[in-house]
Amino acid sequence: MREVDVFWSFRSPYSYLATPGILEIRENYDVRVNIRVVLPIAIRSPDILFTPESLNKVKYIQLDWERRAEFLGMPHAWPSPDPVVMDIKNFSVPQKQPYIYWLSCLGVEAQRRGRGPEFVAEVSRLIFGGTRNWHQDDHLASAASRAGLNLGEMDASISDDASHMREIEDNQQMLADAGHWGVPTLVVDGEPFFGQDRIETLKWKLSQMGLEK
Template sequence: MPTLSADVFWSFRSPYSYLATRRYRALTQEYDLTITLRPVYPLAIRRPDFFETNHPNWLGYTMRDFVRVAQYLGIPVAPPRPDPIAQNMLTRQIAADQPYIFRLTRLGQAAARRGAGLAFADEVSRLIWGGTENWHEGDHLAGAAARAGLDFAQIEAEAATDAEALDAEIAANQQALEKAGHWGVPTLVFDGEPFFGQDRIDLAVWRMKQAGLESR
């Protein structure tokens, strides 16, 4: 039976992406399965008015819920310091200057080019959402890259010098996500079928087992 493959559409700003990623990664270790990271820019970049036009209760509920899910799963979680998106959380206004998210997403796509996107996303999201203060400074990101088997200097240089091509690939990821039938993250797509959310992992595994997914 050939190795099965799936894509996961993912954002560095999404706490639910963080909650799902170590479990996606564990699946690739348990099963004969490859999961390709397809990073996308978060809604704050794609739709800056999202937070202003959504229901006033959305943000508060989401923050309560992802903390609750993390506690249930036994996954450490803390507010990101700094947030990958510069945003006034009181007014919900997205800042014009975004010093983190473009760099992060391009790094993620550069890692995906090397087949290590999922591992890189897992290691970096543990920094951002797991309580590491100033995760963007010092050797934090370099350490995450090393744990994912990557040369950080190499992917950082690529993110800077090949930004236009990387952004085109990231835009193509977004188009592929929408073509698969969804728009949000995390969404795992297997055989053209989307499974949106960190709470649909078991359902995705069930579907893949129907297609012959085998343990390693």
Template structure:
């Protein structure tokens, strides 16, 4: 019997990026369906989060994501441009956000056809893998193609239905919170949340308890 789990995930989260190819490998190796459900990052949902957080939080996060990437042998570099326009010195979030709405809506449009995990994996490799100008040229079109999608087709969806997609993204956030967490990446299996890129093995253990089988 195929097991199913949801993944709640953000394009601005480096930990989401560091987890995604491992989620994808799980679905390839096991009789498992993983539904990636994108959410908007804290910078959109709670813009004052960074201003209120402990002063050392950002420095520690930078240190940790680089070492996790090194440990997992995953290419890593800060996004250029950042999906969120933010003054790092003051931590203030800009009123205009030209990137995060487009890319998150593309992820949700991909989710409608069951390809969000593949698309978000390929797109996040552009954003967090050290490339420059991920939003320009043919980069996203090629990422979409690798995920089995036509970028022009999903771009047409986000142009036609931005409000509907935002409602679906809000529903993803509500489902995450209903499952008992608020952060990303979180895998939810059988109502149980597993938060963080360091809980994938624990989630696998739980799914194996419930009968997960290799393909």
């Protein structure tokens, strides 16, 4: 069976917007969909985008992702709290990050348990869909349950297990090897398709390959 690798970040609004298409690919094509969680670019490569000189890029993303969400009919609001703790005014990112490493390792664990697409769809809808304080109460536990997973068991699995971070690092190298740096990037047979708006192109490619169910 052919595989579609989805390089995905919990801080990327476009990754969130890609989730319905990712689930459609899994349902409608004879492929295995692998969620390859990577750290947000603000953590792994802040010099690429998050600099004072790139303020216009950040402003455009803030404008465009909400517009795209409205176009797709998806609920949207910038996360509260932001999965990446940073000072947006001077683009400084402190070393202490209470959310993003935890979320990313949970995403790796979900993929290991065979529920990666479902988990990232539910959790990103929670984070980017307007749920304030998504990290508190039973919000994440309920999202995990809807994805067919148990958050307590997942937390236990990622506790003091460095293999999850190693897998994230491997995913980041795989993304670079595929010829890209951004998310979401979907790769089939070594060919990258970057951006939520390229999912339709990927579907066309899969059909050309005779992979429709």
